[in-house]
Amino acid sequence: GAVVSQHPSRVICKSGTSVKIECRSLDFQATTMFWYRQFPKQSLMLMATSNEGSKATYEQGVEKDKFLINHASLTLSTLTVTSAHPEDSSFYICSARSTGRREEQYFGPGTRLTVL
Amino acid sequence: GQNIDQPTEMTATEGAIVQINCTYQTSGFNGLFWYQQHAGEAPTFLSYNVLDGLEEKGRFSSFLSRSKGYSYLLLKELQMKDSASYLCAYMDSNYQLIWGAGTKLIIKP
Numbered sequence A: 001g002a003v004v005s006q007h008p009s010r011v012i013c014k015s016g017t018s019v020k021i022e023c024r025s026l027d028f029q030a031t032t033m034f035w036y037r038q039f040p041k042q043s044l045m046l047m048a049t050s051n052e053g054s055k056a057t058y059e060q061g062v063e064k065d066k067f068l069i070n071h072a073s074l075t076l077s078t079l080t081v082t083s084a085h086p087e088d089s090s091f092y093i094c095s096a097r098s099t100g101r102r103e104e105q106y107f108g109p110g111t112r113l114t115v116l
Numbered sequence B: 001g002q003n004i005d006q007p008t009e010m011t012a013t014e015g016a017i018v019q020i021n022c023t024y025q026t027s028g029f030n031g032l033f034w035y036q037q038h039a040g041e042a043p044t045f046l047s048y049n050v051l052d053g054l055e056e057k058g059r060f061s062s063f064l065s066r067s068k069g070y071s072y073l074l075l076k077e078l079q080m081k082d083s084a085s086y087l088c089a090y091m092d093s094n095y096q097l098i099w100g101a102g103t104k105l106i107i108k109p
Helices: none
Strands: A004-005 A010-013 A019-025 A028-037 A045-051 A068-072 A076-081 A090-098 A105-107 A111-115 B004-006 B009-013 B018-025 B032-037 B044-049 B053-057 B058-066 B071-076 B086-092 B097-101 B103-108
Touching: A004 A111, A010 A019, A019 A028, A019 A090, A028 A068, A028 A076, A028 B009, A045 A068, A068 B018, A068 B097, A076 A090, A090 B004, A105 B044, A111 B086, B009 B018, B009 B097, B018 B032, B032 B058, B032 B071, B044 B058, B071 B086
Parallel strands: A010 A111, B009 B103
Antiparallel strands: A004 A019, A019 A076, A028 A045, A028 A090, A068 A076, A090 A105, A090 A111, B004 B018, B018 B071, B032 B044, B032 B086, B053 B058, B058 B071, B086 B097, B086 B103
16 A cells, blocks of 8 residues: 655754654655644644645645745655744644545654644 | 534444544535544545445445535444544545544443
């Protein structure tokens, strides 16, 4: 089956620092990757849609200058949380959509970010 | 519009059957998904329905009625490990998933 990895799985950082999260599709090509954020006991919230080779599309209310997304290849997308603050502490999950089948979307295991 | 609703929480007994309903309203539709999410983990895929009817996969079944904007996930022979949140989501005309808030299922012995 299709596998999506995320790195790191857990990160603790100081307020004001930047954190980069990688999302990789390991055995398939993903033209589109999605970045979600999930706060405790809440549902997934789509932050942005990332297409390979083009700028990401951000959802309303998500600051594109704070959450930098790069999708440089068909197997890798990165999310950088710049100048992180405690309110950015959350569970960040990526998902990747197979190039050939748009209805198939596979989730990474998530990254738990804690900003002190 | 992009409306999707499911109950917030349900409780069931080990060994029993539980049905989790999901209703949605959308002008563009490319299928209905169910995911399972354990606390602190990412969602895992359970089922995908794009045509009306019942899809059975082991202890789990999923039903879709497109005309009614209605789906349900049926879990049989409940086990304690089935305690989790169950998320329904429809795929819109842009092939983007629109998520429900999730149903927390509590299984009691």
